[in-house]
Amino acid sequence: MTACIGFDSVTVILGSSNGQTFDRIGFLVPPYAAGPYAEGDYEVTLPVTPAVMKVVKPQYRASFSIMR
Numbered sequence: 001m002t003a004c005i006g007f008d009s010v011t012v013i014l015g016s017s018n019g020q021t022f023d024r025i026g027f028l029v030p031p032y033a034a035g036p037y038a039e040g041d042y043e044v045t046l047p048v049t050p051a052v053m054k055v056v057k058p059q060y061r062a063s064f065s066i067m068r
Contacts (some may be wrong), residue, residue: 006008015045021065023048 010033013026029042035048046052047067 005029005033017067018065021063022047023067025052 009029011028011030012024013028015024015026016022017024024045024047026043026045031037031040034042050063050066053061053064053066
């Protein structure tokens with residue numbers, strides 16, 4: 001439980017508040033991957049920001065929007 005987990009243990013979930021573009025990125029880590037089962041899943045949701053948009057490949061940028 002002290003080592004970093006790999007992305008193969010993480011489920012990435014793209015979210016949309018307008019039903020047209022993704023404006024948030026969620027990460028779901030199951031029990032045992034990062035901690036004890038009793039703690040349950042770990043969930044983190046981050047907004048799409050200008051910094052995130054800079055690293056999205058140009059061909060996918062139209063599918064994303066900055067969260068307001």
